[in-house]
Amino acid sequence: MKKWLSFILVFxxxxxxVTACGQQTPAPTTAAPTTAPTEAPTEAETTTFGLTPFTEKQTLRVGFFTGSPLSYPFLFADKLGYFEELNxxxxxxxxxxxxxxxxSNAAWDIASCGL
Incomplete structure (x- = not known):
C-alpha cells in the first residue's frame, strides 16, 4: 500500500x-478594436488618482517605526503634495x-505605515 501511495505521489x-514547465502555445492575437481617442487626463486627475478631495480638512495620524524605510511611501507622498491636494x-x-x-492600531487610533 505504501509503495502505491509513493508511486501516485511521485507521479x-x-x-x-511537466505541466508547469511545459511550453505553452501563445493565444492567437486579434486586432484591437478601434475607438475614438480619449482626452488626456488633467494634471489634477493624475495627482489625485481619480479620488475626490475632501471638502473639509481631514487629519490622519500615521504611525511609523523610527529609522525604518517602510514609512517612505507616506513621506514621499506627503512631500510631493498628494495629501494636501486631497485635503x-x-x-x-x-x-x-x-x-x-x-x-494603537488595535484601538483604531492610528494608521500603520509599513508591512
Missing part, C-alpha cells in the same frame, strides 16, 4: 512539474517598539 509531482493633513507618530504601535 503526481512529475505531472505537475488631508498627516500627523506623524513615531514608535520605537512594536507593542505600543500594535496597541
Amino acid at each position: 503526481t509531482m512529475l505531472l505537475m512539474l 488631508i493633513e498627516l500627523v506623524y507618530e513615531p514608535f520605537t517598539n512594536g507593542p505600543a504601535m500594535m496597541e
Whole structure:
C-alpha cells in the first residue's frame, strides 16, 4: 500500500512539474478594436488618482517605526503634495517598539505605515 501511495505521489509531482514547465502555445492575437481617442487626463486627475478631495480638512495620524524605510511611501507622498491636494493633513507618530504601535492600531487610533 505504501509503495502505491509513493508511486501516485511521485507521479503526481512529475505531472505537475511537466505541466508547469511545459511550453505553452501563445493565444492567437486579434486586432484591437478601434475607438475614438480619449482626452488626456488633467494634471489634477493624475495627482489625485481619480479620488475626490475632501471638502473639509481631514487629519490622519500615521504611525511609523523610527529609522525604518517602510514609512517612505507616506513621506514621499506627503512631500510631493498628494495629501494636501486631497485635503488631508498627516500627523506623524513615531514608535520605537512594536507593542505600543500594535496597541494603537488595535484601538483604531492610528494608521500603520509599513508591512
